[in-house]
Amino acid sequence: MGKEKFTYVGREVSISTDFDNGALARVEEEKTNIFDLWPYEDEEYRDGYIYLRSVTGTGWDLANFCFHFRLEGCKGKEIEFRFHIKEREKEGDVSIVYANPDFPVYSYDGNHWMRMENKSLSQESLIEGGQTISVRQTYTKETAYIAYQYPYSNSHLESFVQRALKSPFCRVETAGESTEGRPIKQISIxxxxxxxxxxKVVWFIGLQHPAELGAGWGLEGIIDYLLSGSSVAKKARENFIFNVIPIVNVDSVAEGRGRIHSSGRNLNREWERPDPVLEIRTIKRRLDEWKAEGNPIDIFIDFHGFSSRDGRWHLALLPEDAYTGKQKTEYSRLVENIKERIPTAASSLHEHRWMGLSMVNRRRENTGSLNILRTRQDNM
Structure with missing residues (x-):
């Protein structure tokens, strides 16, 4: 269930989602250059949550709040956007979205992003029980992009890949195609x-959930570092091979969806299904082919992009008893190394319900501590 691409022509400016990662449900111009915006249609708000029906018919899947649109003809104009939202949770009357300092952001080239600081919150909204976040901005160029947070798109990844390929230590191939025929990029370093x-062999994947943008930016930063002239990066290249799939859910990234696949299914819940969607089948086949060629897989990490409100990082590992022999020894060594190298790491393992092999999350720039989570392999 995606958002249709469109262009809205206003009195003086136009708003479009007709580009890679563009997404917005609806626009209305109340007065000249004062716009009411709906990131999701009203009927998608249910019981205080933004939900989309799961194709499996087992319930509703939470859709992360997101939008990304292009503004044309805005040079020298002050424009007000009123975002009508209804959140799944609030702290009293404080909107969590409003409290996020990175909401919203704007860019003149789609690459360099700035915060929109002039914003206000109202308890009145065109959505029943919702709130309105208003932002005002005067633009200095004719074209601007506005997004919920710093977007990570397929087109951005393609530009990054072309830059990375200038290094002799980088190779890029297509791991397979998505449900809608888009290439799934694999970067090897x-x-x-x-x-x-x-x-040793390390596999990283990211953006199974498109709105979890930190996964894309985090993996890009890792790749940049591994290709750098650092002595540590040089040693890593000599002793490891890194296979990275930065964007798994390429169709939903292109269409600006928040969390789910174009089929309505949650890719992070597809790994144990007998009939997973094509993207997960593709990656599992890729891993099987790799092992069939006699290559090991020493570490597999699935990057996501949310964390707890107090700024903690999370690294979720399978339970210790899932490992035997040498793997169990290396597991214990990994945990101890993390604690030793990151002073704010949790002093003990915490049991958690997540089934994912590994997850790294970060909430705010230059802050955060680390919790090591031992996962239980029970049903979600």
Whole structure:
């Protein structure tokens, strides 16, 4: 259930979602350059949550709040946007979206983003039981992009890939195609002069949930570092091969969906299904082919992008008893190394319901501590 691409022509400016990652449900111009915006249609708000019907018919799947649109003809104009929202949880009358300092952001080129500081919150809304977040901004160029947070799109990844390919340590291939025929990019980084048999193998994937933007930016930062001239990066390339799939849910990223796949299914819940969607089948086949060629998989990390409100990072691992022999020893060493190298790491393992193999989350820039979570393999 996606949002249709459209262009709204206003009195002086136009608003469009007709580009990669563009998304917005509806626009109305109340007065010249004063716009009411709906990130989701009214009927998608249910019981205080933004929900979309699951294709499996088992219930409703939470859709993360997101939008991204292009503004044309805005140079020299002060424009007000009134976002009508209804959140799944609030702290009293405080909107969590409003309290986020990175909501919203704008850019003149789609790459360099700035915060929109002039914003206000009203308890009145055109959505029953909702709130309105108003932002005002005067623009200095004819075209601007406005987004919920710093977007990570397929087109941005393609530009990054072209830059990364200038390094002799980087190779890029297509792991497969998405449900709608888009390529799923795989980036491999290593020192190719050192035989693979002598290396540990790490797999990273990200953006199963498109609105969890930190996963894309985090993986890009990791790739940048691994390709750098740092002595640590050089040693990593000599001793490891890193296979990275930055965007798994490429269709939903293109269409600006918040969390779910174009089929309405949650990719992060597809791994144990007998009939997973094509994207998950593709990655599982890729991993099977890799192992069939005699290559190991020493670490597999699935990056997500949300965290607790107090700024903690989360690294979720399978329970210790899931490992045996050498793997169990290496698991214990990994946990101790994390605690030793990150002073704010939790002093003990915490049991958690998540089934994902590994997850790293961050809430605010330059803040955060680490919790190591031992997952239970029960049903979600």
């Amino acid at each position: 290593t020192d190719y002069d050192v035989p693979i048999k002598e290396k």
